[in-house]
Amino acid sequence: MHGVWRTAAVRRAEAELMRGLPPLALMHRAAAGLAATCTQLLRAMPGKHAGAYGAHITVLAGPGDNGGDALLAAERLIRQGAQATAIAVMGERVHRQALRAFRDAGGRLATTAPTHTDLLIDGIIGIGGRPGLPERAVQLLETIHPRLTVAVDVPSGVDVDTGAVPGPAVNADVTVTFGCRKPAHVLGDAALRTGYLDLIDIGLGPYLECEGYLQVPTLDDMIEQWPFPDELDDKYTRGVVGIAAGSAEYPGAAILATAGALSGPAGYVRYAGAAKAQVHNHHPEVVGTDSVATAGRTQSWLIGPGSGTGEATAHELKQVLARPVPAVLDADAITLLAQSPHLLANREAPLVLTPHDREFERLYGTAPGDRRAEAAMALAKRLHCTVLLKGHHTIVADSDGTVYVNPTGHPALATAGTGDVLAGLVASLLAAGIPAARAAMMGAFMHGMAARAVASEIVSPVASQIAAELPGTIGALND
Structure with missing residues (x-):
């Protein structure tokens, strides 16, 4: 049986976990898991048998930790030989430390989106965001034609706690989530936009409430x-x-x-x-x-x-x-x-x-x-x-x-x-x-x-x- 936890419960568990960790440690754990999944996906692509080497990655980075996870994962992929372009969807608002690491590794911050990319990483909005997408994000998603789209934690634009999709939202091929499943992964139209769900263990389990909000049988x-x-x-x-x-x-x-x-x-x-x-x-x-x-x-x-x-x-x-x-x-x-x-x-x-x-x-x-x-x-x-x-x-x-x-x-x-x-x-x-x-x-x-x-x-x-x-x-x- 798989448990499913709502945003408030996840936030409480994350706060407890982070008390005993150095700054950004949890983000680096998430980024490592995200990068590993992306490498596997790239390796499975025709013509990309070396994994990230030679692949082109595009990151849509929002202002929060979700965007930071995406940028740090892209940094790891760059160090494996990928080329990466990031677009700060909210203009100047972006996770500064993650962006610095991304650029130091050789990543490029752009204002215009490439038409084609091997992998699009959706780091626009995380579990703390409201449903819906900013107009800039909608325009970018219409412009970019990726071979695969990977969402960070949840597809941006969905209602995390209900699974509703009241407006534009990312349609992911794979969603990499951290610590536990969220309602959007199993409920409503959001579940249909999640694609394959990859759950990354970041050490959150001991801090989660013993019973999830929902249970998913296996x-x-x-x-x-x-x-x-x-x-x-x-x-x-x-x-x-x-x-x-x-x-x-x-x-x-x-x-x-x-x-x-x-x-x-x-x-x-x-x-x-x-x-x-x-x-x-x-x-x-x-x-x-x-x-x-x-x-x-x-x-x-x-x-x-x-x-x-x-x-x-x-x-x-x-x-x-x-x-x-x-x-x-x-x-x-x-x-x-x-x-x-x-x-x-x-x-x-x-x-x-x-x-x-x-x-x-x-x-x-x-x-x-x-x-x-x-x-x-x-x-x-x-x-x-x-x-x-x-x-x-x-x-x-x-x-x-x-x-x-x-x-x-x-x-x-x-x-x-x-x-x-x-x-x-x-x-x-x-x-x-x-x-x-x-x-x-x-x-x-x-x-x-x-x-x-x-x-x-x-x-x-x-x-x-x-x-x-x-x-x-x-x-x-x-x-």
Whole structure:
């Protein structure tokens, strides 16, 4: 699991670390890591096999430490044989000591930008800056055509703590960050501008708050935590999941949600609803019944995909929420809950809500906007539940303050029915005894992995193809 820290926490940690260091020591550490990454990138370029030797570097240097990091890294590259040009984006405002070292090494300070360069180092604005770029920076970025762009800490112009990109910003191929990940690396449009993220250890770890603002799961987390059955399990000990989904108008939602549940760890799936014949035709393993009341014992429930918002679904929702087992509310069930939030008044068992932005707005009263992690956390605390806010970077927020950001999102998931598959998978994880926030996080991660696998073979996969890929994707965790 990777932690993510906001600017204020990073600043506090840096201040503690620098108390025991000579002046500029931390900047030199950062510059050394940045220069090493740049050397590797240059070595990988066609015709640049000697690394920095003979390469042309352009530095866009802002007035702060971010610009200083860039200039000191360029100084190191010059000493390896590179030619380097620096432009002080804010005129006379530039880190003087770093500029002196850069020029002493043979670097050139220019007022006009070269049209072409091997490597552009973005040192315009660091984590302490406001989002957006000065007009001079925008003009320079339009003029320069680099083979690669490397951002220092974060791409300049982004909102570091939210990931929003409200105006012009650097679009990096690689971002070299120091000490820890920041929200802009994993949230919003900023994450899409980060490119490949290279994390440099500068000794900050012991000074960071023990828990980051956000947590980003990894494949190793899935391998360690996935509840595969063992020799002593039977279909009941693996967990029984109930699915109340679909309708005469939308039987496909029931089929897809059930497929998601079957791909997960639960050993038994019970379906309750109007589409039981269609579900049984597609999934003969599933036991079908007409209603939640007649479904028998389960360890979790999913309700809502394709169910409609009529009285029958409202009645079934009350039945599900009255049961002392974990539940997932998706789609139409979320709309009904938004109309009748009192239904949660006596609810104590774990609850996972899986809204997209419009459903979130119905529940919360306002859209999540740019502060998606904060919005999801606020809703989770208000309703005492887990919120899985769907999007390219899906957020999972728990009422205890834990927030995960899923790193496996893929455009292939932007198609009808994929949310039904995800909801079924999360319900299956709940039935297997996985805690709510972790179940939502793990479901989103593996759902994204399956989408990526299908998309590597099919240009525009549909939800049923992603569902069919899930068992193999999950099974690979156990190889």
